[in-house]
Amino acid sequence: MSDTLQRFLFDKAPVRGASVQLDATWQAVLERHDYPQPVRDLLGEMMVSAVLLTSTLKMKGRMSLQLQGDGPVKLVLVECTDGHALRGMARCDDDVPSELPALIGNGRMVITLEPEQSKERYQSIVNLHGQSLAEALGDYLVRSEQLDTRLWLSADSRNAAGLLIQKLPSEWHEDELELWERVFHLSATIKREEMLRLPHQEIIHRLYHEEDVRVFEQEPICFRCSCSRERVANMLRTLGYAEVQDILLEQGDIRVACEFCNQKYAFDRVDAEQLFTSEIPPDSPGSTRH
Numbered sequence: 001m002s003d004t005l006q007r008f009l010f011d012k013a014p015v016r017g018a019s020v021q022l023d024a025t026w027q028a029v030l031e032r033h034d035y036p037q038p039v040r041d042l043l044g045e046m047m048v049s050a051v052l053l054t055s056t057l058k059m060k061g062r063m064s065l066q067l068q069g070d071g072p073v074k075l076v077l078v079e080c081t082d083g084h085a086l087r088g089m090a091r092c093d094d095d096v097p098s099e100l101p102a103l104i105g106n107g108r109m110v111i112t113l114e115p116e117q118s119k120e121r122y123q124s125i126v127n128l129h130g131q132s133l134a135e136a137l138g139d140y141l142v143r144s145e146q147l148d149t150r151l152w153l154s155a156d157s158r159n160a161a162g163l164l165i166q167k168l169p170s171e172w173h174e175d176e177l178e179l180w181e182r183v184f185h186l187s188a189t190i191k192r193e194e195m196l197r198l199p200h201q202e203i204i205h206r207l208y209h210e211e212d213v214r215v216f217e218q219e220p221i222c223f224r225c226s227c228s229r230e231r232v233a234n235m236l237r238t239l240g241y242a243e244v245q246d247i248l249l250e251q252g253d254i255r256v257a258c259e260f261c262n263q264k265y266a267f268d269r270v271d272a273e274q275l276f277t278s279e280i281p282p283d284s285p286g287s288t289r290h
């Protein structure tokens, strides 16, 4: 299996599809964290969702999916760029139930779009009323884009994968609507094992071999974390000198681990002093140099 996004289109109706499979990208997340199985699978499904959702947008920039809950899972955060660089993390208790509603309690999903060319962020909130992730995201796309969209998602310790079909804006004719219905029913027959283990071409062939499907070139997906020592330094600057001194007094030095990639950053007393004496004035929190 490879880490790829496969887009496809149906010739006889304005219906598009996308299939996503994660392998090394998913392993890169799992080797850095030991999440309980239900949380692991939820995180995998969210990573796949992020790629599927970005595949439906023309935007250049970054999309994040943030699941917030008051159950044993407090936070699952996934980020995906238009170039399909992915990272993800979860915060949860050690002991968790297996069903999604019990896992996240009163949960909601915050979807944020950060276009490259603008300072604006666009945020939508999806309440998860006991629905599956796939159902909730499908509903969100219907509401926000007015495009009927269905998703299927799956993850285990080896792979994470998903499938999306979407009705494109058009004058829909009777026979095209019939094709959409057919494609939906065919897609719904996908089995978890097939989605997780079969190559895209085989999935598409198994599901839609009686339809005319145009398949595009596969697009690579990778794990990439955007953390850096400079970003951690900026975060410490925003805490302020006094707070940083308090941490030093308490702990001797400052150790920060990135929650996405587990990279460790350490600042001793001298480093910490320099944070506030370097050319970036301490009164400009969050400023970044390029």
Ligand SMILES: [Zn+2]
Pocket (backbone or CB within 6 Å): 225, 226, 227, 228, 258, 259, 260, 261, 262, 263
């Ligand atoms: Zn990182």
